[in-house]
Amino acid sequence: MKRILIKDxxxxxxNEVLINAVVSVVRQQGKMAFFDFRDYTSTIxxxxxxxxxxxxIAKEVGEEYSVAVKGIVNARPDxxxxxxxxxxxxxxxxxxxxxxxxxEPMPFDLASDLxxxxxxxxxxxxxxxxxxxxxxxxxxxxxxxxxxxxxxxxFTEFQAPKIVGGDAEGGAEVFKFKYFKGVQAFLASSPxxxxxxxxxxxxxxxxxxxxxxxxxxxTSRHLSEYTSLDAEFGFIEDHHDIMRMETxxxxxxxxxxxxxxxxxxxxxxxxxxxxxxxxxxxxMKLREAQELIKEKTGKDSTAEPDLEPExxxxxxxxxxxxxxxxxxxxxxxxxxxxxxxxxxxxxxPGFTKSFDLLFRGVEITTGGQRVHDIEILRQKIxxxxxxxxxxxxxxxxxxxxxxxxxxxxxxxxxxxxKFCDVKNVxxxxxxxxxxxxxxxLTSKDKxxxxxx
Amino acid sequence: MKRILIKDxxxxxxNEVLINAVVSVVRQQGKMAFFDFRDYTSTIxxxxxxxxxxxxIAKEVGEEYSVAVKGIVNARPDxxxxxxxxxxxxxxxxxxxxxxxxxEPMPFDLASDLxxxxxxxxxxxxxxxxxxxxxxxxxxxxxxxxxxxxxxxxFTEFQAPKIVGGDAEGGAEVFKFKYFKGVQAFLASSPxxxxxxxxxxxxxxxxxxxxxxxxxxxTSRHLSEYTSLDAEFGFIEDHHDIMRMETxxxxxxxxxxxxxxxxxxxxxxxxxxxxxxxxxxxxMKLREAQELIKEKTGKDSTAEPDLEPExxxxxxxxxxxxxxxxxxxxxxxxxxxxxxxxxxxxxxPGFTKSFDLLFRGVEITTGGQRVHDIEILRQKIxxxxxxxxxxxxxxxxxxxxxxxxxxxxxxxxxxxxKFCDVKNVxxxxxxxxxxxxxxxLTSKDKxxxxxx
Numbered sequence: 001m002k003r004i005l006i007k008d009x010x011x012x013x014x015n016e017v018l019i020n021a022v023v024s025v026v027r028q029q030g031k032m033a034f035f036d037f038r039d040y041t042s043t044i045x046x047x048x049x050x051x052x053x054x055x056x057i058a059k060e061v062g063e064e065y066s067v068a069v070k071g072i073v074n075a076r077p078d079x080x081x082x083x084x085x086x087x088x089x090x091x092x093x094x095x096x097x098x099x100x101x102x103x104e105p106m107p108f109d110l111a112s113d114l115x116x117x118x119x120x121x122x123x124x125x126x127x128x129x130x131x132x133x134x135x136x137x138x139x140x141x142x143x144x145x146x147x148x149x150x151x152x153x154x155f156t157e158f159q160a161p162k163i164v165g166g167d168a169e170g171g172a173e174v175f176k177f178k179y180f181k182g183v184q185a186f187l188a189s190s191p192x193x194x195x196x197x198x199x200x201x202x203x204x205x206x207x208x209x210x211x212x213x214x215x216x217x218x219t220s221r222h223l224s225e226y227t228s229l230d231a232e233f234g235f236i237e238d239h240h241d242i243m244r245m246e247t248x249x250x251x252x253x254x255x256x257x258x259x260x261x262x263x264x265x266x267x268x269x270x271x272x273x274x275x276x277x278x279x280x281x282x283x284m285k286l287r288e289a290q291e292l293i294k295e296k297t298g299k300d301s302t303a304e305p306d307l308e309p310e311x312x313x314x315x316x317x318x319x320x321x322x323x324x325x326x327x328x329x330x331x332x333x334x335x336x337x338x339x340x341x342x343x344x345x346x347x348x349p350g351f352t353k354s355f356d357l358l359f360r361g362v363e364i365t366t367g368g369q370r371v372h373d374i375e376i377l378r379q380k381i382x383x384x385x386x387x388x389x390x391x392x393x394x395x396x397x398x399x400x401x402x403x404x405x406x407x408x409x410x411x412x413x414x415x416x417x418k419f420c421d422v423k424n425v426x427x428x429x430x431x432x433x434x435x436x437x438x439x440x441l442t443s444k445d446k447x448x449x450x451x452x
Numbered sequence: 453m454k455r456i457l458i459k460d461x462x463x464x465x466x467n468e469v470l471i472n473a474v475v476s477v478v479r480q481q482g483k484m485a486f487f488d489f490r491d492y493t494s495t496i497x498x499x500x501x502x503x504x505x506x507x508x509i510a511k512e513v514g515e516e517y518s519v520a521v522k523g524i525v526n527a528r529p530d531x532x533x534x535x536x537x538x539x540x541x542x543x544x545x546x547x548x549x550x551x552x553x554x555x556e557p558m559p560f561d562l563a564s565d566l567x568x569x570x571x572x573x574x575x576x577x578x579x580x581x582x583x584x585x586x587x588x589x590x591x592x593x594x595x596x597x598x599x600x601x602x603x604x605x606x607f608t609e610f611q612a613p614k615i616v617g618g619d620a621e622g623g624a625e626v627f628k629f630k631y632f633k634g635v636q637a638f639l640a641s642s643p644x645x646x647x648x649x650x651x652x653x654x655x656x657x658x659x660x661x662x663x664x665x666x667x668x669x670x671t672s673r674h675l676s677e678y679t680s681l682d683a684e685f686g687f688i689e690d691h692h693d694i695m696r697m698e699t700x701x702x703x704x705x706x707x708x709x710x711x712x713x714x715x716x717x718x719x720x721x722x723x724x725x726x727x728x729x730x731x732x733x734x735x736m737k738l739r740e741a742q743e744l745i746k747e748k749t750g751k752d753s754t755a756e757p758d759l760e761p762e763x764x765x766x767x768x769x770x771x772x773x774x775x776x777x778x779x780x781x782x783x784x785x786x787x788x789x790x791x792x793x794x795x796x797x798x799x800x801p802g803f804t805k806s807f808d809l810l811f812r813g814v815e816i817t818t819g820g821q822r823v824h825d826i827e828i829l830r831q832k833i834x835x836x837x838x839x840x841x842x843x844x845x846x847x848x849x850x851x852x853x854x855x856x857x858x859x860x861x862x863x864x865x866x867x868x869x870k871f872c873d874v875k876n877v878x879x880x881x882x883x884x885x886x887x888x889x890x891x892x893l894t895s896k897d898k899x900x901x902x903x904x
Contacts, residue, residue, distance in 0.1 A: 020687040144599065164890065164891075197575070204492045235518070400555045
């Protein structure tokens, strides 16, 4: 008998079918047994009654067992129709069960609230929860729609290397290791260098890169390894072209999540982001944001070169309530707070044509226009006290011409976190690496989660 | 004036337009100047004549300059129509040029044949060649169509971590580094562990992963870092289900390359792969392949546990000429040559339900069915002398149930190489890392390319 996918069972009413599935829930009730089955397409309830030989096997079947099940597809009696689940109006009257693989009994109630360490230490099991499945189905949609939108805008995808010979950002903490012949190598903290090289090749490029940060921070916002959704493109007027492109992108991603993940949003009890009309999200300069915070809350951080996490939360609340947007751009960070390759605004000296995009309380993107003139770039490398011999490969881009350009880097996990409204970015990371964790805790020390 | 994309110029006949472009070729001819311009959509020839003030600027413009150009779109005279290039029937009569960024003169003739070190040491420049653009446009299509096909088959994409706490393959050479608090960490040599975890979550999964190999091999086939197109799925009968899925995938990728990259194939002078009808590429057991080689060539390697590169080339030639296929599966490698998690064929003890896929002379995929029974798996870990405490996180997958499953890993760069028929896998890698190279050579030693 050929396997029927669970999503196709509504078309099989009255027929005997074969499904392959994993058992999510078992309810043994004397001479009856109920099962929730799942495959990669949907879920269905199965029931055994009046068949002693089947019931005998059914009694052995526990949660997370893999099974091949034969049964007849029946409409459920009206009084047990459940509109809230997939296939809630049908059930499978089981005629045979074959056990394909067993499972140990569950070590804890999968449906209960789990603390973060239990959730992460038991990832192979806890990822199977409907809540976790919903998060990572949404993450998959984000990645898919990211590529779709950018390809539609003429961008070409490329693969950025992770082993690098120097740290281009000249700031972020990096992991080091010995390469062949004792050569010092690093794990890339960003695909920045390579994006700029690729603008020279294809003008519009994106990459779904892994970035590594050896920051000694144990917070709900930090990861040692994350997925960076990067893009870069040429012939821009200024950073506003990039912000417009990213606004269109976020609109498209949100529409894709709506189309593909409405069930997952229900599981998470989440709404789609609030996105206003217009070609660009609300935006303001850093100093304007600081003045606004001072005026509305009395908190004076106008002398600071950056926003604190609580400022970002306040601005997002303001954007949501006053501007009808869950997204807000903050522009014109000071030259000193941005990497050497950031373009200084000729009309606002000391400040850059750069931006952060804030979404529901956190910064999810850093972007901006880049310097394209090699003399200015050499000057900026020198001013930072960086060793320009490390940059000779990179500087080829500028020696041999590159149009005015810019782009962004966006943390996939933070974006997922905020789409799903989970508290800790690690809940939106399949296998998070942090200062204390590579799959399991690396020591018996309890991780200290500072909620910054 | 608003920028017009070069691909849209045929609709602008007779109009004055503005384009933004990079200069690919300059031909100064006394009172005339000719340019080949490119943007991310197409190319066009521009010509200056009879405008002294424009010609003066045009004389400053060199190759790889970024420019904003105004001009009138004209049909070319019949005698200079060129069918072989895009927009070969029109040209831009230039009325104004603005230089947006300059370039140094080209250090060598970009259109000439370049040796591999020149090609790689000058990657930011050499990637702009039409030949290299063609290779990486095809690579981008492969990645895009890989995801499209698998999503269409119900697979969910996920992100596999690159920092790992142990080496799951227990064989491949791995890069090591110190993580936080002196903990030893490794760069993942494969996403295998995580794929299997994810089968428990979504049943059908794929990932576009980076894999790292610290193999001390300097050949035209080896890279220290490569992109692994991985997939894994549950409820299979045996390895033939995986081979059928991969056959469908390759057929889809080839069709996508045909649809999106016909110009690129022309640049590379390449044909699409020869793919026969049927749901599975030609396939034979390793021992059958060895017998065939012995029978047809006299070379006796029937006692060997694996194929040598020259055997792979011979089998591919045979498949092409005798079986009408550029792809051929070789199955049933001996247990000793495969990782511990490989499923042993109950009907052919000592040999595994595993396969390699050969394409135009090289192995591009290793795949197979995996052990899903935890007792067998523990036994196999013990037999290999591996430390099973390293596997506790992984073993959760099997403790808590997993359907019969399997999958493949496929090297993107090798696949690209063979689609494009370039000699060295590094030519199909944007920024190849090998024993001697991270962007540029890591020492003055010349890399020794053994053509194995």
